[in-house]
Amino acid sequence: MRVYAGIDPVTKRPNVLTETIPPGPNAEKLAEQVKVNFLNQVYEKRNPRTKATVNQLLDKYLAEAELEFNTRDIYVGYAKKHIRPLLGETKVGALDAGVMDSLYAELRRCRDHCKKTKGQMDHRTTREHECDHRCGPHECRPLSASTIRQIHFILQGALRAAGRWKWVTVNPIADAVPPAAPKGNPRPPSAAQAARIINEAFKDPDWGALVWLTMVTGHRRGELCAIRWSHLDLDNGVLHLEKAIGQRGAKKWEKDTKAHQDRRITLDPETVEILREHLTRFQTRAAALGLELRDDAYVFSLAPDGSKHLIPDSVGQRYRKLAERLEIKTTIHKLRHYSATELIAGGVDIRTVAGRLGHGGGGTTTLRAYTAWSSEADQRAAGTLATRMPARPTMAAPAIEFPNHDPKSPYEHLAIALRDQILDGTFQPGLPLPPVKQIGADHNASAGTAQRAVKLLADWGLVELNSGRRTIVKYAAAAPIIPTAAEAPAATAPAAKPLDLEVRHLGTPIASFRAEADPSDNADLRALLVGAIRRSGGDVTEIADYELVVHLAGSTSPMTTFVATK
The missing domain is CATH 3.10.20 (Ubiquitin-like (UB roll))
Known part of the structure; x- marks a missing residue:
């Protein structure tokens, strides 16, 4: 059965809907049903308008779509590696949710799309070579969920364009289910780690200024590389961010920021002072070489006159080496997470934080992917809630009884020293005590003496012993303390x-x-x-x-x- 369905917009040839009806006594009836179905599709414009393949669709879409260079290069790579080998010869009109789900299942099975044959090898190169330890039996590795979602978005954009071009009447990917978005797990450096990073970075003041500004503003490394002195208003403490440096391999170019936003960021006085010192160093070096530092010079540059920007990948590599020297597992991008987390923990509203970081969506991305849970903010939240709770009935706190005799044994003296550290906040409730060996080393005592001292702390109710786990400090600040006979009587405690x-x-x-x-x-x-x-x-x-x-x-x-x- 053949039914004319118009002109193919791709090949410019007649588009004919065709189906073969098997022979038999009901062949004529089946043929009539197929004809009616085809005619209804054509009349309602539900039939595929073209016999173009996915390869032809991708060629047209990637050539005409308005994509940033880096994004286009990534899309072309994913299409070549994962879409064209599996769907390239499939007609666009034959795509449906089932085909899409099968594609995603294959990508989750093996990123190399192996043929499941025994003895398959993974070679270190496609050129002729002698195999060594870098070559070995093939092991199937799935694509990550985020990569599969990228492939879904490529196909979604291409098929949406196919609908505009009248290649298809219904977007076949609309009912496909891509993998769920991975849960954000930001791991910013802690405050102590951030302090170590800053101290190490300022051994080179120019590099320290860059790391400081990254930590304060949360800017991307490409945005930092594109800042010019004309973008800074140091008198009013404002940074105007409008460009970024893009990089893909050896290719580098200046572009709009990722969200295509112009942002004006207020700088604190300390940051302004650091940038003034940075400017003075730049001007001094330029003057010594007989050069002039122009207003449009880059703020961070290896050129004496600031005429060339830094390379984003080089900035990332230098920061990675700094972190490795300090034995901190982090990247320069984590400083964006650090900035977002500290601002949220400090009570800054989410829209302001999102604006400083250049996030759209009213702060959704900021909360989901950039803000780490902060124990300090959680403590403040608990404290704030506690002040609003109704008063509870007064209950007598149990006394913590210490020995009524003078401490004579070394372990008793050690126990009293540890007790004082617990009560002055050195060891906080809910956190573990140091290991027994460390306690002994810190107090010039044997491990056995330290063990007996910790056991005495447990008898006093100051710590909780756990078999096979660390000893945990218990909260006992509200309990009255009965001093030892050797200790002087305590004066009346001031109102805490x-x-x-x-x-x-x-x-x-x-x-x-x-x-x-x-x-x-x-x-x-x-x-x-x-x-x-x-x-x-x-x-x-x-x-x-x-x-x-x-x-x-x-x-x-x-x-x-x-x-x-x-």
Whole structure:
């Protein structure tokens, strides 16, 4: 049965719908049914308008689609590797959700689309060679869910275009189900790691300025490479971001930002001062060589006059080497995650954070893929909720009974030293104690003595012993303390208040936490600062480099800033 369906828009030849009816007593009846079905399709314009293949569709779509160079190159690669070998000769009109689902299933099975034959080898190169340890039996590896979704979007765009061109009347991919989007798992550096990264980067002031600006603004590396001095208004502390440097292999070009947005970012005074110092260094070097630093010079450049931008891949490689020296597993892109996480934890609204990072969608991408969970923000949230809870009935707290005799044994002296560290916040409730061997090494005691001291702490109710697991500090600040006979009678404790505390090292925030203490008691504040320095991996002997900013719980205005001397 053959029914004329118009002119093929691709081949310009008659488009004929054809079906063969098997012989038999009902052949004439079946033929009539097929004819009616074909005529209805043509009348309702539901029939495929062309016999063009997926290869022809991809050729036209990739040649005409308005795609950024890097995106086009990626699409061409995916089409060549995964779409054309599996669907290239399939007619566009024959595609449906079942074909799409089969394609995704094959991509999840093997990224190399192997033939499932025994003895298949994976060679290190397609050229003639002698096999070595780099060649071996083939192992099927699936494509990642994110890559399969990219392939889905390529086909979706191509078939949407096919609908506009009247190649198909119904988009066959509409009912296909691609893999779910991978869950975001941002892993920004911690505050302590960020401080180490900054300190290491500023060994080269120019490189330090770039890393600092990345951490403060969360800009992409291509955007940082494209910043010119004309984009900076240092008097008003504003950065105007309008371009980025694109790179694909050896090809580099200037382009719009990823979201095609012009962004104006407010800079803090410290960042402005760092950029002023950076500008002074640039001008001094240029003047020494008889050169002039123009307004349109790049802010970050290896050229003395700033005429050439940095290469994004080189920036990423240098940062990776810096992180490897510090034994921190991270990338420069994670600084975007760090900036987003710290801003959200600091109470900045999500739309402002998304605007600074250049995200669209009202902040959806920022929350899903860039913002890591923050224990500090969680602690503040718990504290805020606690202040709004109704008062609970007063209950007598159980006493923590210490020995009534003078401590004589080494393990008793060690237990008292550890007790003091628990009560001054060095070891915080809910967190594990150091291993027994480390406790012994820190206090010049044997492992057996340290073990008995920890057991005594458990008898006092200060720690919880877990077989096969770390010893956990228990919260007991509300319980009265009965001192040992050797200890002087405690003076009347001042009224403690819930405080929000921020620790800074050389002006850079490295930690924040909530504790109860007397904000007017320097001894209390010093003990809290010492505990925070130890928890962050710092050196207590350098306590003069640290400061403790004290807020009343829930307040944004600091009460005082405590600075200790050695």
